[in-house]
Amino acid sequence: MNRTQEVAQLRVGYQRELAHGTERFHGPRSTTCPWCGSSRLRTRLRTIDLMQHKPGTFVLDECHDCSHSFQNPRLTPEGLDFYYRDFYDGLGAEAMEWIFGVKGSQKRYLASARALLPFGTSRRWLDVGTGHGHFPQVAKTVHPDTVFDGLDVSEGAEEGKRNGRIAEAYSGLLTDLALKLEGRYDTVSMFHYLEHTADPRAELTAARTVLAPGGHLIIEVPDPESAMSGVLGRWWMPYFQPQHLHLMPFANLRRELESSGYTVVAVERHEPHTPFDLTGAAVLLLGHALPPADEPWHAQPPSDLQRKARTTMFWSAVPLVAGVYGLEQLLTPLLRRTRFSNAYRIVARSGVA
Structure with a gap:
């Protein structure tokens, strides 16, 4: 079975799930920080799935008192199963x-x-x-x-x-x-x-x-x-x-x-520090701008025009993304030693x- 056939087969199940909406994948919104219990929360981020482009909106709140950030409302086990599916395994x-x-x-x-x-x-x-x-x-x-x-x-x-x-x-x-x-x-x-x-x-x-x-x-x-x-x-x-x-x-x-x-x-x-912040942002921006790919969580496969446009735009952007990657590798020794470092051990x- 090739990928197109696999996607078509999976589309039936995905669309059956999505017919009931994505709100059911979220639990109740928390009014307190899960780390320190403070009720002084602020919205840090509101976004969509920029990786797989599955439907849904997600919010990260930050605690004003301890600075812990957490998804709020959090995905339920069913929601996690839906959004992890075909990312690390299966199609991904x-x-x-x-x-x-x-x-x-x-x-x-x-x-x-x-x-x-x-x-x-x-x-x-x-x-x-x-x-x-x-x-x-x-x-x-x-x-x-x-x-x-x-x-x-x-x-x-x-x-x-x-x-x-x-x-x-x-x-x-x-x-x-x-x-x-x-x-x-x-x-x-x-x-x-x-x-x-x-x-x-x-x-x-x-x-x-x-x-x-x-x-x-x-x-x-x-x-x-x-x-x-x-x-x-x-x-x-x-x-x-x-x-x-x-x-x-x-x-x-x-x-x-x-x-x-x-x-x-x-x-x-x-x-x-993982030297992929700038490159990752470029990849996410490109994926967001491209016409939709053939994925089973999209109701219909892309048209021939959309496929051609996606291919053309993707290959046109490759030199730009490669340039960002090269620049980031040059900057990494500096970024790694500053507040721009993105991880700790x-x-x-x-x-x-």
Whole structure:
């Protein structure tokens, strides 16, 4: 079956769901901050799905008191299923395999893996939100004596095991599997995972359950305090709506770890920066401007004229996007060392000092 046939087949199911609207995918709006309980909220962002272009509107609110940002109203489990579908798997699997396997991603994985070197050799490592297991595959070159397992809500972990990237694959939520995996791991990693979760605090607790005494938790997340978020607005890729449910300021997450029984042993505010803000904004703008692609969540396939216009516009814009990418790579050494850095890392040991 080719892609056109697959889309036509999937369109029936998508249109049946969309006939009931997208409002039902949202829970009730919260009047208080899920992090500190304050009722002093402001709207930080109102946007649409700029990645897949599925129907719907999404709002990020920010707490005036603790600066925590969160999707409000939040997607229900049914809504998350709808908006994740065909992104990492299904129709989107091939694109995601390319994105997470490119050289730039591998360099980032190496840097993340090396961040654990000062803390000795890990016997067994669980990568939470592993996707198709690309990080463990690269991390093995840094930690050759470590056994890497992976956990993900998608089917990607199973594929990672089939491809030899991880030794053991778990499908589901860490919060549901924690007791089964109690004390099994010396290291748990959460790379750009925590912001996707409904309850980050519960994830930190679950990680402590999974860790052996003295084990390490390493977290990397987008930095909502990045100055680039104000410059680019809705086109700032780390907003990543509708998938990112929480954006946690560094100080908030550090305090939460310390109050949850972890000892923070290393922090990095700049090196985890992903040099893709300007390029990502250009890609999102281009995708928004192009005529619609043939996707099953669109009621009708594009006309021949729309297809031709999309192809022409896309290839005409490629040199511009490539130029933005080149400029961003030149600026990265500077951006990484300033408030424009877009991510941070925390390494914490299970158990207080």
